[in-house]
Amino acid sequence: MIYSAIALMSERGSAGVTIDSILAHSGAPRGSVYYHFPGGRTQIISEALAAASDVITSRIRDASAQGIQQGLSAMREFWKNLIVGSDFEAGCPIVAVIAGGGEDGAHNADQVAKAFADVQEILVAALVDEGFPPHRVDPLARFIIAAYEGAIILCRAQRSLTPLDEVTAELALLISSQVD
Template sequence: MTRQGQETRLRLIRAAVALYQSRGYHATGVSAILDHAGVPKGSMYHHFPGGKQALTIAAVDYLAEDMAARFARTADGGARACIQITRLFTDAAASLEAHDYAQGALLSLLAQEVEPGETALRSRIAQAYRDASRQLADNLAEGGADMPEELATTVLAALDGGVARARAQRSTVGLHSAGEVLARLAGE
């Protein structure tokens, strides 16, 4: 793929992510994604012959890579588990505030909206959650956490719920509170 082709593909993915986060999966049509990305219609089907579902799978891959990088940053320098958790919740709160509460937890949003018949997309979302849980658990274990698998699952669930609540209330107070409680559970 040419450099221009890679850039066009990435613009489509980023446009889909931004629009899905702010509007939702079903409320976002292909034409809105094309307009947001600033690319012609042919680009969509050239890069994603499977249409919107294929683009959304690529968006989930993009998010999974972003989550992996975020987890790596929070564990940077061998940070203790409690510090990693605090960083995750603080980063999520800062992102919400920076985007004026318009961006949500996309994996969670997609998991709620994807139809049962969209098996490839549903499967990719489930795999992204498994991968995120495993990576976070590994990082938390290295940071000294007891029961890292259970803690990672709880942290991810609290982040998803905390982001949804913060968006609804336009406040990150609950998100910070959840992070503080989970950080204490991870140990000081």
């Protein structure tokens, strides 16, 4: 049910995720929702957000450990697979929770902020390892996150991977020009 909630959040935003849609997507019986998630939909959204954050940060951490350029390539591949695999319907489930606003965004704002802070911390470490000056790494890490999140939205809107490819290429150029 958690993975179904993540998939649905990615495609519909958290406001579009209902208990009925989770049950239909997962094939789980209705009684299992109340057994495993006594907090109902609110608990499912929160746990799905945590699980999605864990997956995304662990993939970025693993790839960035081999260098920032490898991290960028891995981020591109991760998002490409998600976007293409969903026929351009899915985006970032973390963004989906906060972008829709409302109760889900308010209830999970701290968790969303932590997810982005975790990604930023990983990118900062990779940039420091690459030789970037300490005063540049925080803004650049935020810029990388914002560029990819924007590219994901553009890919969905344009039904094209071009924005993702261009962002990855431009970030690679920016980074290599700063450390060469």
